[in-house]
Amino acid sequence: MKSLLEIPAHTTVKIVSVSGGKRSRQMLTQMGISIGSLIKIKRNAPFAGPLLLENHGAAVAIGRGVAARIMVEEI
């Protein structure tokens, strides 16, 4: 289990847990990013700006602070 930050771009992962404030967890769930979702990382440049995720063709940008709180497993 790794945090989303450690996953290189162009990998598909399964989300294991999401921590953080209630509000950000809710926003993530509403954008389809919650426990069990399969997410493709489109962009993850180390130490540089937000991550870009893809989920059923929808792109969502999340900041690095948020990504650090999302634990995933590679599949």
Added chain:
Amino acid sequence: MKIALIGQPNSGKSTIFNSVAGYKSVTSNLPGTTVNYTESRVRLNGNIYDLVDFPGTYSLSSTNEAEAEVSKYLLWSKFDLIINVIDASQLGRSLPLTLELLELKIPIILALNMIDEATRKGISIDTEKLSRILGTRVQSTVASKNLGIRDLFISAKQVIENGSESQLIHCQRDVEEVILEMDGFIREKFSGVISHPSRYIAIKLLEDDEYYRSLLIRQNGTELSRKIEDLQKKLVELRGKPQDSVMLLERHAMAMDIYRQTVQLGTPRQDWREKLDDLLMHRIGGYFILVLVLLAFFYGVFQIGALLEGILLSGFAAIEELLSSYMQPGRFTFQLLKSILWGISGGLAIVLPYLLPFLVGLNLLEDVGYLSRVAFLMDALMHKIGLHGTAIIPAVLGYGCNVPAVMATRILPSRRDKIIAAVIASMVPCSARSIVILGLVAFYLGPLWAFGVYLLNIVMVAGSGKVLSLLMPEVTPGMILEIPSYRWPALRVIGHKTWFRIKEFVVVAWPILIAGSVLLGLLEYFELDRYVNAGLSPLTALLGLPAVVGTTLIFGVLRKELALIMLTQAIGTTEILTVLTQQQILTFTIFITFYIPCVATMAVLSRELNRSLMIGIILFSLLLAFFLALLVNQLGNLFF
């Protein structure tokens, strides 16, 4: 008959609304831009409907202001029908809201919008099956091309007349039992108090909904909160998930279940969009392109504006000459007519030539989806000033007009972020201030100088953001932002949107402008402007400006572009260089750009934040403008 258009941000509600209602609601390819309700009376197939465009919402829970307002408004005013607008390419993510809407027991139909986009992404939806599962009518639409809209409203009419056949989607049995127990408790204890569906209230209470909690807790507090607590504990035991998101996750599981039953995924058609993103969001190239885009944008606006301004101003000069050949200059009627003429020419020849290309350009960038890419690119930089990428959206909207920009700060999750973003948004040069910058600095000093003014503004905005975030240290949740697909700009939408904002200028600002011009003309005629100018002379003298510009500073508070027009009026010529030096022009523009937000922005700041913060912002901006102008005046000797 009252119809609500509800859907997630960026699903195309406003586009549907506009295609039937004429241009009332501002659409964009940017999540969260409809922050107010827009209502319109429309005639469709011989029937009259009151159509209400709701702000985009992901759910009906009251975790943020915009969403809380949606559910309140929906339930308290009687709606005959809900049109749930869904981005067809995001069905799985959109259904949780649909499931909540079904709980409201208001007839509902689904509009699967942007169906062409879904097809492109390889998503095919079995609409008949979806319709069967939900018990609602489902209509595919492409609102931007006006496809399926007519059928949508025919369905709407039929459902209103014949009643709805929609059904509740029940949770899995164990969770359902908990809901039923809560429902039973509410019906038993509060039956007389509330008119909303009890099952909906039960679910909301289990989700810790602030609104219903505070509404009911007054009646039978301790017993209710004990019941809620018990059942919440039970839910956590059943699902093993955090208490505050059990219901939310449950709804998402149900939504995904429906999604799997109705959607088939093929291979998405690869196209230019992917490649474009690789380029525009590149971590080095992206910034390079961003700067180029902005340069090209302002340069283009200036070129078009200057061209039109030149032609129109010479036209008005000819009219004025004609006027003075018929009448004795210095007479009262001449002075009056001249003031009116200058008011008209100010709007037509100075404001509109820049406002029009500016708005078309900004709407184009917004509509193709570039602005959220800007938020993505700016996230790292925004972190340096203690905010995150989402906060760039109000700031960018601010370049159009500060009023919607300040309202858009509602999309930010915390009050602290909201305050900082509102301050920033009110400092950004709006199109009115851009007119002053372009019309004075770019016109008389050159486009590069104008770019310098924008750059200085960005530095000041960033600096203020940094200072504020240091004053209010607090960990912010970070950016979570949807990046919409690129869309071909629909010229119809851009045209409408530009017209909508131009109309606002023509109807609201132009009359003030003409009235202001006449007022200034009268002040001059009776030589009263001396007193205003004398009163402001300590300030103008300190900034090295001639005393005659004093009155313009007062008018600039009303609307920023007034300062420019009143300037030509006050100094008595459109040949500004004969009266002001380049250095004075720059000083004047800097002062106008930074000082006091206009009256409309003040009002919205006071409403969105509060009065004392608004006054704080006014004082801060005055001080900042004063020091910057003073600095330019002093340093200017080095350049000019």
